[in-house]
Amino acid sequence: MPLLRDEDLSAAFDHAASTYDLLVGAHPGYHSQLRRSARRLGVRSLPHGGRLLDLGCGTGASTAALLAAGAHGCGITAVDASAGMLARAASKRWPAHVSFVHAAADRLDQAGAGGPFDAVFAAYLFRNVTDTDGALAAVLAAMAPGGRIAVHEYTLSGRAVHRAAWTAVCRGVVMPLGRMTGDAALYAHLWRSVVGFDTAPRFADRMRRAGFLDVRTLPLAGWQGGITHTFVARAPRREERAA
Template sequence: MPLLRDDALSVAFDHAASRYDLLVAANPGYHGHLRRSARRLGLADAGSGARILDLGCGTGASTAALLSVAERARITGVDASRGMLDRAEAKVWPPGVRFVHASADRLDEAGVVGPFDAVFAAYLLRNVPDPDRTLAAVRAVMAPGARIAVHEYALSGKPVHRALWTAVCRSVVMPLGRAGGDAGLYEHLWRSVLAFDTAGEFAARMRAAGFTDVRVLPLPGWQTGITHTFVGRVAA
């Protein structure tokens, strides 16, 4: 089965949107890990003027994580799935939060312009057709010295972590997806992680895109070696 891309992936997320929050809530550490990655942006001292771009915001879990560390920031959440954004917009947010329906590599066409002081991208880069093009588009809207945190399924490269990911998907994730009528999306999740960069390869991709001070930070729990935070910045 080929990976889902562009409109096909957006449609799959649209279909899964009503059940998405329930499913991720069953994933131990999901929200805590997003908050940990948000803290790694180093924005605890951000004032009300800080502008944060929340790419691939989905139903707003990453937006809530950002608000937990920068409650007065102005956050623009962007997602290519209208259904996921509908769920996000139905929640209660402070006045500084807004949502935009757009692809991550076509921000300017949707009126999403910088400069942003920080970018948070959770579970996004693995799903775009051209990660290099997306990273370039993201870097173009960041202010000098701005920070980025990419929270992503990117395997360590060790066979044990590849095997664990497959075991979890086949025994838990994919059966839950089938039960909810979203088998294709969660098979895509499994396959897309296997096909994506290892953690080291993605860090190298970020450096090649012009980000500096790139670091790969692990996450705890069963996701160790499977999910990482990648942090970096734009040169001042």
């Protein structure tokens, strides 16, 4: 079965929105690892009144992680391409400085969510877009000079043991739960999208080719070690763009 793409993937997320929080809540370390990546973005040091983009916010877990990490003095624009997931997120209680926008990663301007953003948090996003390089370019274009980005993503280390661990978790837990909720295609996609995506070193190189600077790959703990990573980087400053 091929990967789900674009409208088909958005529709699958729409259908899964009502049970998504229950499934990720059963995922050991899901929320704590999101919070760790959000802290690595350094949101506490963002300027008061600055702008923060939460790209691929889903049902709001990444938005909550940003708030837990200290993103209280800046406006948070949370964006997702799935209307169902976004509606689920927006139905929760949020501070007044959090807003939700229905948009794809490469169509932020058209949806009224254009930059410049002082920081970007993107969780579980880039392996799900058809044009990863195009999405990275669009995100970079929406960032303020010198702005920071943290990408939290399933990116295997390249070692066979981590690929085997991911496959075991998906086939033993994730995919059976997906069949129970009627979302078998989505959770089969989850497994395939990770094994077919960049390894962590390749994704870091992809970010560098897109124009991000000071790219670093940071590991996560627990069973996700070697499976999920945080990538932190920054946009070029004005003088670096002119060089």
